[in-house]
Amino acid sequence: xxxxxxxxxxxxxxxxxxxxxxxxxxxxxxxxxxxxxxxxxxxxxxxxxxxxxxxxxxxxxxxxxxxxxxxxxxxxxxxxxxxxxxxxxxxxxxxxxxxxxxxxxxxxxxxxxxxxxxxxxxxxxxxxxxxxxxxxxxxxxxxxxxxxxxxxxxxxxxxxxxxxxxxxxxxxxxxxxxxxxxxxxxxxxxxxxxxxxxxxxxxxxxxxxxxxxxxxxxxxxxxxxxxxxxxxxxxxxxxxxxxxxxxxxxxxxxxxxx
Amino acid sequence: xxxxxxxxxxxxxxxxxxxxxxxxxxxxxxxxxxxxxxxxxxxxxxxxxxxxxxxxxxxxxxxxxxxxxxxxxxxxxxxxxxxxxxxxxxxxxxxxxxxxxxxxxxxxxxxxxxxxxxxxxxxxxxxxxxxxxxxxxxxxxxxxxxxxxxxxxx
Numbered sequence: 113x114x115x116x117x118x119x120x121x122x123x124x125x126x127x128x129x130x131x132x133x134x135x136x137x138x139x140x141x142x143x144x145x146x147x148x149x150x151x152x153x154x155x156x157x158x159x160x161x162x163x164x165x166x167x168x169x170x171x172x173x174x175x176x177x178x179x180x181x182x183x184x185x186x187x188x189x190x191x192x193x194x195x196x197x198x199x200x201x202x203x204x205x206x207x208x209x210x211x212x213x214x215x216x217x218x219x220x221x222x223x224x225x226x227x228x229x230x231x232x233x234x235x236x237x238x239x240x241x242x243x244x245x246x247x248x249x250x251x252x253x254x255x256x257x258x259x260x261x262x263x264x265x266x267x268x269x270x271x272x273x274x275x276x277x278x279x280x281x282x283x284x285x286x287x288x289x290x291x292x293x294x295x296x297x298x299x300x301x302x303x304x305x306x307x308x309x310x311x312x313x314x315x316x317x318x319x320x321x322x323x324x325x326x327x328x329x330x331x332x333x334x335x336x337x338x339x340x341x342x343x344x345x346x347x348x349x350x351x352x353x354x355x356x357x358x359x360x361x362x363x364x365x366x367x368x369x370x
Numbered sequence: 371x372x373x374x375x376x377x378x379x380x381x382x383x384x385x386x387x388x389x390x391x392x393x394x395x396x397x398x399x400x401x402x403x404x405x406x407x408x409x410x411x412x413x414x415x416x417x418x419x420x421x422x423x424x425x426x427x428x429x430x431x432x433x434x435x436x437x438x439x440x441x442x443x444x445x446x447x448x449x450x451x452x453x454x455x456x457x458x459x460x461x462x463x464x465x466x467x468x469x470x471x472x473x474x475x476x477x478x479x480x481x482x483x484x485x486x487x488x489x490x491x492x493x494x495x496x497x498x499x500x501x502x503x504x505x506x507x508x509x510x511x512x513x514x515x516x517x518x519x520x521x522x523x524x
Contacts, residue, residue, distance in 0.1 A: 135463040135502075194390055198423035244424035244451045246504075 115346060116222040116230055116253055116280060119260040120203060120237065122196075123248040123268070125216035126154035129195045130185050132246035141182040145170055149186055192216075198245045206237045211350050219257060221350055227280055234276045253278040257348045258341035259285065261298040262316065282344065289317035289342075299338050304331055316342065387419045388412070389427050389447065412445070412511070419508075424451035426505065428461065428468075435459065435470055437485035443519070445511040446470055452506035459485075459507035464493050468504060 122128055126144035131137040141158035145151065152159075152168045162180050164173055170184075177184055196215045203210050207220035222230050234251040241249050252264025259279050266288060267277035279285045294313055295305045307330055313319050320342040328336040337347040390411045412427060419425050428446045438459050440446065448461050456475035461468060462482055471482035471493070482493040513519035 133468070135468060136466050201423040244421070246450070 114223070114227060114280065115255050116225065116227070117255070117257055117260045117346075117350070118207070118220040118222050118230075118234060118251050118253045119213075119257070119264045120218055120220060120234075120241075120249050120251045121264060122199065122216040123250060124154055124156045125196075125247070126185075126187060126192055127156045127159075128247050129188075129192050130183075131156075132195070137183055141180060142185070143177070143182055144185045144187050146187060153187065189215075195245060195247060199241055199247055199249070202241050202244055203237070206233060206240075209350055219260065219350060222253065230280065231276055231278050234278070235274070238275055248275075250275045251277075253280060254285075255280060255344045256341040256346040258298050258338055259344065262288075262292070262296070262342075265292070265296050285344075286317065289320060290315055292316045294319045297338060297342070299334060304335060307331065387414050387416055387422045387425075389414055389419060389422070389425050412447075414447075419447075421449055421451045424505075425449050425508070428470075430470060430510070434484040434486050434489050435472070437487065438472060440470065440485075440507075440510050441512060443513075447508045447510065448505040449508045450505040452508070454503060454506050461504040461507065463502045463504065470507065473503075 124142075127137075127142040130142060130144065139158070140156075141162055141164075142156045143152045143159045143164060144154040146153045149170055151170060152164055152166070152173065155164050155166070159182055162176065162182065164176070164182070170177075173182075176182070192215055196212075200210060200212055200218055203218050203220055207222060208224070209221035211219040213219055222233065225233055230253055234253060238249050238251055241247055250264055250267040252260045252262065252267050253276075254260040254263045263277040263279040266279075267273050267275055270277075279288065292315060294300060294308055294316055297316055297319060300308070300319075308314075308319065311322075311330065313322065320339060322339055324336045324339040327339055331338075340347050388411045426448050428448060430440055430444045430446050431442060433442055435441075440459070446461070452458075454460055454473050456473065458473050459470065460473045460482070461470055462473070463469070464471065464482060469482075472485045474481045474483055474492075
């Protein structure tokens with residue numbers, strides 16, 4: 113049976129946690145700020161539509177938020193941690209091996225589920241999490257972590273998919289890859305993106321077709337591994353993950369002393 | 371405000387499940403001022419909490435569920451995974467407020483009612499699937515000794 117990993121994550125996770133307990137927050141723009149209320153670190157679709165960007169300093173958008181009646185929350189990690197633990201408890205009822213990758217993302221091993229049953233299982237998982245905890249999620253399935261992550265990105269961006277995307281099928285995978293920018297690939301940061309663009313690598317398919325060995329020179333061993341993973345050869349086992357670089361930001365915040 | 375993790379880990383180690391109190395209160399007749407909530411979590415034996423990830427505790431404000439034996443300041447232990455049946459006490463969104471009501475299914479008609487002989491009002495519930503029905507009451511907790519109640523805050 114073919115190897116299959118699923119990446120499930122919460123949609124606008126911190127905002128969704130707030131929404132579970134306050135019906136007035138549904139359908140309106142909501143953002144959650146980082147520690148000391150410095151930057152916007154979670155935004156609902158309504159807030160994104162207003163042009164509020166990830167990590168944007170709050171002082172820059174304070175007027176916009178007031179004008180547009182954006183509901184603004186300080187972060188409450190005790191709440192988000194509790195909701196995350198609940199979600200993961202549900203995940204463990206659907207998959208034997210679960211890797212809690214971050215507060216709102218987990219990898220599930222679905223290798224022992226028949227290929228044709230995986231999407232149905234993912235839909236069942238999603239709706240169970242929604243019913244039991246109130247949290248909306250998306251699920252991406254693929255033979256490697258990088259492909260599961262890519263599938264999750266597709267599930268998030270195409271509403272018609274109903275929050276689930278399975279990239280187990282190689283032909284279907286190839287069709288999606290020509291239309292997605294290489295910057296969406298897990299582990300491709302701003303620095304490698306610039307290098308890839310210079311090399312004429314624009315889409316995920318372009319990156320997959322690079323020769324992995326020479327690519328190591330410009331993209332390091334991490335880049336080489338990504339190429340293998342995009343080809344369906346797993347390089348990242350379930351529990352062992354590299355140090356998390358994504359989501360690391362240096363920000364400054366100022367407050368008045370009075 | 372204190373939120374605590376619930377889940378299998380807690381249940382396995384001690385046989386207890388920590389269920390956090392929600393910071394907001396459930397409106398049982400009156401708009402709910404959220405200022406003086408109890409902070410903390412209840413440690414409940416596993417057999418009282420059949421489905422920990424779906425179980426939440428709300429504090430009740432108001433008297434509209436007096437007939438159901440649910441008083442002002444009681445704790446409502448709510449299971450979101452239970453299927454609502456006619457006559458069940460449920461947590462539902464009424465006029466944009468989270469509230470606790472009795473669910474009545476009369477033929478095809480769904481409605482929510484107070485359970486208090488002094489109050490008589492029915493609310494139509496449009497659709498169970500639209501997220502308006504938040505959860506089903508599993509049981510409630512009342513401190514008959516009011517002073518002792520403040521001792522559970524952690």
